[in-house]
Amino acid sequence: MGPPAARWGAVTLALLFAATLGGCASTPANISLPSDAGAATPAAEAADVRVSAVKWKRVKPQCKGECPAVEVDSVAFPGIPRLTQLVDHVLAYMTGIDSKQRGPYETLDEYAQYFWRTAQPRDSTHFNARVKDTVGDYIVLELRTEQYVTGAAHPIPATQYLNWQRSAGRVMALDEAIIPGREQAFADQLRKAYNEWLKTNEAAQRDPDAYARAWPFHVANNFAFTRDGVTVKYQAYSIAPYVYGQPELTIPYRDLVGVFRPEVLRGLSGE
Secondary structure: OOOHHHHHHHHHHHHHHHHHHOOOOOOOOOOOOOOOOOOEOOOEEEOOEEEEEEEEEEEOOOOOOOOOEEEEEEEEOOOOHHHHHHHHHHHHHOOOOOOOOOOOOOOHHHHHHHHHHHOOOOOEEEEEEEEEEEEOOEEEEEEEEEEEOOOOOOOEEEEEEEEEEOOOOEEOOHHHHEOOOOHHHHHHHHHHHHHHHHOOOHHHHHOHHHHHHHOOOOOOOOEEEOOOOEEEEOOOOOOOOHHHOOOEEEEOHHHHEOOEOHHHHHHHOOO
16 A cells, blocks of 8 residues: 555546546446445435445455455445445545556445455455535545555545536546636635644644645645535645544635636536
């Protein structure tokens, strides 16, 4: 497993793949829905979206004693097969280092088969996906992985948000939401939220200069539309030590007028 910053190059590639899904005529048959009997629950409502649970847990076949394990607690969308495929695909990509070093897998089922060939006895990977919320035209998803490597001090978590635009049938990327030329204005608003977050960070308060050198601010593009504003999620070790988890910064929508495209803000209000 590589450092978090390197692994997220693979997720970027997966999201580029997502942009092509809107033009696909059908969904491939090899997505990880569910291959284990009894793994799915009937469709239910998550906000205003029909959702089915996809749950399964496996250990390496024919393994005895301590064995590698894969556990999935994900979601499927009976009315949106392309989104179901995307969730499965991005979760699998979230385990990789980059497209050249990542294993030859595209789905969670394929990942499990690769994992049995490469994992050490105590290695494990947990996958989770849920509907975080629905906001206007968007279904907002939170995808999480937690990977434990034998001998490591602790698991490595990672989170990816997906903002699925229902009317377009695709994921909205951050640079598509921002008015061209207003990228610095977005960065300024994000730094403002970051400065507020620093006030709650004891390590930064003790020695601000040392903290800024060790954990410098940068703009991340892992964002979620929420009812309170745009939330940007940072990975572990990105802008803070591991003990601080995966920090979140939220920018209120009122501060994004003139920064985000008007049609995006209208879509968030359901207009």
